[in-house]
Amino acid sequence: MTPIKIVLSAALFWLGSEATALAYLDPGSGSMFLQLLLGGVAGVVMLLKFYWHRLLVFFRIKKEEAPNKTPGAPDGE
Amino acid sequence: MENDRTEPGSFRDRQSRVFYRDGGVFRYLSAAAAAEWQALTATRFFKRRMVEGSLVETRAVEGFDPSAAGGYWAAVLRHETIPFISYPYEWTFGMLKDAALLSLDLLDDALNEGMTVKDASAYNVQWLGVQPVFIDIPSFERLKPGAPWAGYLQFCRLFLYPLLLQAYKDVPFQPWLRGQLDGIEPMHFVRLMSLRDWLRPGVMTHVVLHSKLQATYAAQLGDMRRALKVAGFNSNLIRSNVRGLKQLVDGLTLRVTKSEWSDYADQNSYEAADREAKVAFVRTAVQSRRWMRIWDLGCNTGDYARIAAENAEYVVAMDADPLCIERFYLKLRAERHRTILPLVMNLVDASPGLGWQGKERKTLVERGRPDLVLCLALIHHIVLRAHIPLAAFVESLAALGAALVIEFVTKEDPMARRLLQNKQDDDTDYDLPHFEKYLCEFFHIDRRQPLTSGVRTLYFAAPRTSG
Numbered sequence: 147m148t149p150i151k152i153v154l155s156a157a158l159f160w161l162g163s164e165a166t167a168l169a170y171l172d173p174g175s176g177s178m179f180l181q182l183l184l185g186g187v188a189g190v191v192m193l194l195k196f197y198w199h200r201l202l203v204f205f206r207i208k209k210e211e212a213p214n215k216t217p218g219a220p221d222g223e
Numbered sequence: 224m225e226n227d228r229t230e231p232g233s234f235r236d237r238q239s240r241v242f243y244r245d246g247g248v249f250r251y252l253s254a255a256a257a258a259e260w261q262a263l264t265a266t267r268f269f270k271r272r273m274v275e276g277s278l279v280e281t282r283a284v285e286g287f288d289p290s291a292a293g294g295y296w297a298a299v300l301r302h303e304t305i306p307f308i309s310y311p312y313e314w315t316f317g318m319l320k321d322a323a324l325l326s327l328d329l330l331d332d333a334l335n336e337g338m339t340v341k342d343a344s345a346y347n348v349q350w351l352g353v354q355p356v357f358i359d360i361p362s363f364e365r366l367k368p369g370a371p372w373a374g375y376l377q378f379c380r381l382f383l384y385p386l387l388l389q390a391y392k393d394v395p396f397q398p399w400l401r402g403q404l405d406g407i408e409p410m411h412f413v414r415l416m417s418l419r420d421w422l423r424p425g426v427m428t429h430v431v432l433h434s435k436l437q438a439t440y441a442a443q444l445g446d447m448r449r450a451l452k453v454a455g456f457n458s459n460l461i462r463s464n465v466r467g468l469k470q471l472v473d474g475l476t477l478r479v480t481k482s483e484w485s486d487y488a489d490q491n492s493y494e495a496a497d498r499e500a501k502v503a504f505v506r507t508a509v510q511s512r513r514w515m516r517i518w519d520l521g522c523n524t525g526d527y528a529r530i531a532a533e534n535a536e537y538v539v540a541m542d543a544d545p546l547c548i549e550r551f552y553l554k555l556r557a558e559r560h561r562t563i564l565p566l567v568m569n570l571v572d573a574s575p576g577l578g579w580q581g582k583e584r585k586t587l588v589e590r591g592r593p594d595l596v597l598c599l600a601l602i603h604h605i606v607l608r609a610h611i612p613l614a615a616f617v618e619s620l621a622a623l624g625a626a627l628v629i630e631f632v633t634k635e636d637p638m639a640r641r642l643l644q645n646k647q648d649d650d651t652d653y654d655l656p657h658f659e660k661y662l663c664e665f666f667h668i669d670r671r672q673p674l675t676s677g678v679r680t681l682y683f684a685a686p687r688t689s690g
Contacts, residue, residue: 171373177433181371185460188459
């Protein structure tokens with residue numbers, strides 16, 4: 147496994163299994179992740195945040211946050 | 224109600240179910256789907272798109288009693304009936320492209336009003352003539368904060384990859400879509416792309432990276448939706464992706480400009496007098512009564528489909544050559560024609576029943592029989608080229624239960640001679656007397672007219688028994 151894969155899988159594991167709203171269609175994890183990159187500049191900034199956040203969580207510098215308290219999260223548009 | 228017939232292809236989304244009652248198309252909605260329907264009806268784009276004709280005309284059925292439908296369903300919608308259902312593996316490049324652009328435009332519209340589309344199936348688009356119509360109303364739902372576009376992968380598999388296959392590799396996409404109802408997998412499609420293709424628009428991101436990421440995350444059990452939500456995913460990112468896809472799809476073009484039959488009308492062997500006689504014969508048959516549905520088999524440039532449309536509710540014009548159909552589609556589209564549906568269809572290998580229990584996608588005949596069939600300058604291709612026995616072909620036409628305008632082409636015709644020149648001629652019964660004998664077994668011949676060339680004869684025949 148590459149370091150990035152380790153970091154990501156660890157981060158995802160720690161995110162826990164709290165259910166989010168799901169659709170009948172499996173959107174594909176990789177396809178969802180790719181949408182960050184396809185979102186242009188804003189997406190790339192979020193991608194960096196995605197990794198950075200997980201890195202901090204991985205090294206226990208930062209605690210996992212509830213999604214509705216995440217800074218920069220959308221406000222229900 | 225006991226006369227209701229459930230649509231066998233409508234089961235994937237448990238929130239709604241299509242059924243037919245008294246010739247009308249209806250749809251049950253769950254309580255959750257009914258709430259989304261309410262939200263949709265409040266949007267501006269919903270009304271605008273319905274008026275424009277790109278969203279199937281839909282209204283709620285008043286006075287629905289949920290207990291009468293078993294209690295699970297909370298509401299019922301009624302949809303406008305699509306005259307003839309068709310599938311993406313029967314469309315041309317231009318049709319799939321226009322259907323893709325409509326799907327993206329609708330998603331863009333939805334995002335602008337706080338909604339999204341929960342899937343991106345090419346099967347959600349149908350046609351009123353050459354006007355693409357989005358039919359899956361329950362696809363629209365309110366956008367949940369932080370949610371990505373769930374249909375992106377499906378869009379790639381059913382729209383983008385088939386279009387790229389045709390545009391970049393000059394490979395017809397229809398057999399690929401017919402081969403797998405869910406479309407082309409990213410991990411398979413990436414293998415069709417050469418290093419040169421990697422530099423073409425869209426390939427590096429939507430194909431190469433996509434397949435890599437799909438492979439990387441396939442085994443992960445983590446909750447990617449939540450991870451994205453935490454990272455701050457929002458609808459601007461979807462919008463940006465959708466606009467990029469629109470630009471990409473809009474820029475795709477068909478490379479092929481010539482096929483075996485695409486120039487047939489310019490170089491076929493008719494004398495001008497014969498052509499006029501044929502047009503007059505077909506027109507007289509078409510004008511003999513009003514027809515509900517005419518099939519033009521082997522329509523080529525579509526000249527006779529146009530004559531058929533003069534006195535029919537709807538014409539389905541079919542040809543096995545995608546380029547012929549593409550050209551016909553583009554002409555009809557420029558005219559905004561609403562009563563001719565052009566389809567890519569090889570009659571000796573016509574669309575079968577596909578999907579779950581072979582019923583999710585229907586055979587050609589199951590989607591609506593014709594009451595008149597045009598079969599002009601086709602029979603020699605079916606018998607002499609595709610080796611379907613003459614008697615079997617006539618019998619298959621009779622099985623449609625429709626009236627028939629058919630042109631018999633003898634072996635002396637220049638085109639028939641061309642078909643036979645390099646092969647053994649085993650069709651000893653392929654001649655006018657045998658053809659008339661087979662025809663008379665199933666049909667009354669109303670009119671018969673030899674053309675002056677002496678190698679072609681036209682018939683207008685009515686079935687002896689219906690069905």
